[in-house]
Amino acid sequence: MTTISVDTSAEIDGRHLPVAGHHEKRFAPVVEAFIDNYRQENELGSAVSLVVDGKKVVDVWGGWFDVGREREWEQDTLVCMMSVAKGITAIAFNMLIDRGIVDLDEPVATYWPEFAANGKAELPVRYLLDHRAGLPALEEPLWRGAMYDREAMVAALARQAPLWEPGTVAAYHVHTQGYLLGEIMRRTTGKLVGEFVRNEIAGPLGADYWLGLPASEHARVSPLVPSMGAKILAAQEVEPEDSLRRRAFAQNPPGTWGEMVNSPEWREMEMPSGSGHGNARSVARIYGALAAGAVDGIRLLSEDALDTMTTMQHDQIELLQDRHYRQGLGVLLNSPDAVYMGPNPAAFGHHGIGGSIGFADRDARIGFSYSVNQMHDVGTNGPRARRLIDAVYACL
Numbered sequence: 001m002t003t004i005s006v007d008t009s010a011e012i013d014g015r016h017l018p019v020a021g022h023h024e025k026r027f028a029p030v031v032e033a034f035i036d037n038y039r040q041e042n043e044l045g046s047a048v049s050l051v052v053d054g055k056k057v058v059d060v061w062g063g064w065f066d067v068g069r070e071r072e073w074e075q076d077t078l079v080c081m082m083s084v085a086k087g088i089t090a091i092a093f094n095m096l097i098d099r100g101i102v103d104l105d106e107p108v109a110t111y112w113p114e115f116a117a118n119g120k121a122e123l124p125v126r127y128l129l130d131h132r133a134g135l136p137a138l139e140e141p142l143w144r145g146a147m148y149d150r151e152a153m154v155a156a157l158a159r160q161a162p163l164w165e166p167g168t169v170a171a172y173h174v175h176t177q178g179y180l181l182g183e184i185m186r187r188t189t190g191k192l193v194g195e196f197v198r199n200e201i202a203g204p205l206g207a208d209y210w211l212g213l214p215a216s217e218h219a220r221v222s223p224l225v226p227s228m229g230a231k232i233l234a235a236q237e238v239e240p241e242d243s244l245r246r247r248a249f250a251q252n253p254p255g256t257w258g259e260m261v262n263s264p265e266w267r268e269m270e271m272p273s274g275s276g277h278g279n280a281r282s283v284a285r286i287y288g289a290l291a292a293g294a295v296d297g298i299r300l301l302s303e304d305a306l307d308t309m310t311t312m313q314h315d316q317i318e319l320l321q322d323r324h325y326r327q328g329l330g331v332l333l334n335s336p337d338a339v340y341m342g343p344n345p346a347a348f349g350h351h352g353i354g355g356s357i358g359f360a361d362r363d364a365r366i367g368f369s370y371s372v373n374q375m376h377d378v379g380t381n382g383p384r385a386r387r388l389i390d391a392v393y394a395c396l
Contacts, residue, residue: 003022003023003024004022004023004024004025004028005020005021005022006019006020006021006022006023006031006060008035008062010035010038010039012038012039015069017035017038017062017063018062018063018064018072018073019031019034019035019060019061019062019063020060020061020062020075021047021058021059021060021061021062021075022058022059022060023057023058023059023060024057024058026395027050027057027058027392027395029391029394029395030048030050030058030060030388030391030392030395031058031060032391033387033388033390033391034046034048034060034062034388035062036387037384037387037388038062038063040383041376041383041384041387042374042376043063043372043374043384044063044064044067044069044225044372044373044374045062045063045064045065045066045073045077045079045222045372045373045374046061046062046063046073046280046370046371046372046373046374046384047060047061047062047073047077047279047280047281047370047371048060048061048280048369048370048388049279049280049281049283049284049285049368049369050284050366050367050368050392051284051285051287051288051291051292051295051366051367051368052288052364052365052366052396053292053365054288054289054292054294054295054296054365056281056284056285056288058392059280059281061073061074061075061077061279061280065077065222065373066222066223067223067225073222073373074220076208076220076279077220077221077222077279078208078210078213078217078220078221078222078277078278078279079221079222079224079277079278079279079356079371079372079373080221080224080261080266080267080275080276080277080352081276081277081278081279081283081352081356081358081371082261082274082276082352082353082354082356083174083273083274083350083351083352083353084276084278084283084350084351084352084356084357084358084369085178085211085271085272085273085274085275085276085350085352086177086178086272086273086274086330086331086350087287087330087331087332087349087350087358087359088197088201088209088211088272088276088283088286088350088358089177089178089181089182089193089197089211089272089273089276089330090129090309090328090329090330090331090350091201091286091290091300091301091309091330091331092185092193092196092197092200092201093129093181093184093185093193093330094301094305094308094309094329094330095196095200095201095300095301095305096184096185096188096189097305097308097329098301098302098304098305101188101189102125102184102188103125104124104125104126104129104308104329105124105125105126106124106125107121107122107123107124107125108120108123108124108125108128108180108184109121109122109123111125111184111187111188112158112183112184112187114155114158114159115157115158117158117159117160118159118160118161118162119161119162120161120162120166123162123166125184126313126329127166127167128173128177128180128181128184129177129181129313129329129330130170130313130314130327130328130329130330131170131171131172131173131177131318131325131327132166132167132168132169132170132171132313132314133162133166133173133180134162134163134164134165134166134168134169134171135157135160135162135163135173135176135180136163136171136172136173136174136176136244136248136319136320137163137176137244137247137248137250138153138156138157138160138176138247138250138251139160139161139163139247140156140159140160141250142156142250142251143251144250144251144252144253144254145251145252145253145254146251147175147251147252147253147269147271148253148265148269150179150182150192150269150270150271153176153179153251154179154180154182154183157176157179157180157183169319170314170316170317170318170319170325170327171244171318171319171320172318172319172320172321172323172325173273173320174248174249174273174274174320175248175249175251175271175273175274176248176273177272177273178193178270178271178272178273178274179271179272179273181193181272181273181330182270182272192212192270193211193270193272194210194211194212194270194272197209197210197211198210200300201286201300202282202286204298205285205286205289205295205296205298206285207278207281207282207283207285207286208278208279208281208282209276209277209278209279209282209283209286210276210277210278211270211271211272211275211276212268212269212270212275213267213268213277214268215264215268217277218264218267221267221277222373223262223373224258224261224262224354224373224375225258225373225374225375226257226258226261226354226375227354227375227376227377244319244320245320245321248320253265274352278371279369279371280358280369280370280371281369282369283358283367283369283371284358284367284368284369285367286300286358286367287349287358287359287360287367287368287369288360288366288367289367290306290360290362290367291360291361291362291364291365291366291367292365292367306362308329309328309329309330309331309348310328310329310331310333310346310348310362311328311329312326312327312328312333313327313328313329314327315327321379323335323338323379324337324338325338325339326345328348331348331349331350332348332349332350332351333345333346333347333348334346334347334348334359337380338379338380338381339351339357339380339381340380340381340385340386340389341357341359341361341389342359342361342364342389342390342392342393343393344361344363344364346361346362346363347359347360347361348360349368351381351385353375354372354374354375354376355370355372355374355375355376355381355382355384355385356369356370356371356372357369357370357381357385364393364396366392366396368388368389368392370384370385370388372384
């Protein structure tokens with residue numbers, strides 16, 4: 001099928017909108033939806049990619065790299081996609097389960113003996129993946145900036161008692177999940193999640209996705225433009241100090257949230273639940289490999305492992321964000337009132353605060369991703385992603 005280069009005469013605020021890339025002819029409406037985001041929403045720079053049956057059929061990028069609109073978003077531009085990292089980390093961790101290295105229903109302490117402290121001796125691995133471990137925030141008063149110290153965070157989590165009986169309540173482990181899963185991976189494989197992803201996922205697939213970004217790649221990273229209207233971010237300023245949301249961010253470094261996520265320290269650190277840097281092309285390729293079973297002969301998970309990862313663990317409103325999540329094992333299942341992934345309830349993946357998303361639909365055999373630098377403050381994955389997703393399904 002013929003691939004068409006993108007050509008647009010659209011203008012935004014009186015200036016030409018830079019848009020580039022390629023798409024198959026039948027997916028032209030996805031490109032139109034992409035341009036409409038610039039006409040109708042608060043879009044600055046972004047990319048969208050779609051993989052169908054293991055083949056890239058949409059790969060489009062556009063807008064601007066920076067808030068001053070002095071530099072265009074380019075083909076190899078990277079951006080922090082925030083909790084999209086949770087989905088990538090979940091895939092990596094489920095690869096351990098698939099290989100028999102980790103057992104979902106074994107106590108975490110089987111692999112990490114220090115974790116048994118303070119009533120956690122029987123807490124199963126499963127609860128770390130589905131946010132029911134009762135460890136969404138640290139109780140120990142670590143210093144501001146401790147989140148950059150992986151060893152300190154891991155040791156504090158091992159010492160801590162759960163905030164409630166594990167398994168009874170879901171609360172989004174916004175930061176802590178990555179440290180918890182990462183330590184099990186380190187104990188069982190000798191690798192941190194970033195190295196595992198490079199060696200076992202991104203490298204084999206040729207996907208430009210990083211957990212722990214080398215300094216040599218920083219020049220390609222478009223700065224995030226945060227919106228402090230987002231509930232989970234606003235909590236740092238407006239909620240009582242003892243609120244769960246505020247406590248979850250207590251180890252952030254001093255300064256504004258925007259300064260943190262655009263700092264060299266954030267880019268280079270490994271927090272597998274939030275500091276991943278990539279773009280739509282890389283994330284769509286990873287999810288496309290799951291949707292089709294394999295891409296270019298690269299298979300990440302067996303069909304049985306995919307079935308296990310996407311089995312719903314609970315369907316409830318989690319406490320940290322007051323959002324309704326249909327939760328799988330590390331990935332979210334399509335949760336239309338919070339994280340929209342199209343018409344198929346079985347679609348799975350993960351969003352990132354501010355608008356980025358990656359997901360797979362095994363029935364439609366698609367991997368989809370959208371990456372963005374201008375964050376929104378709505379309580380879902382937003383109208384920009386929805387417009388693109390709806391356009392994709394209208395073309396199938």
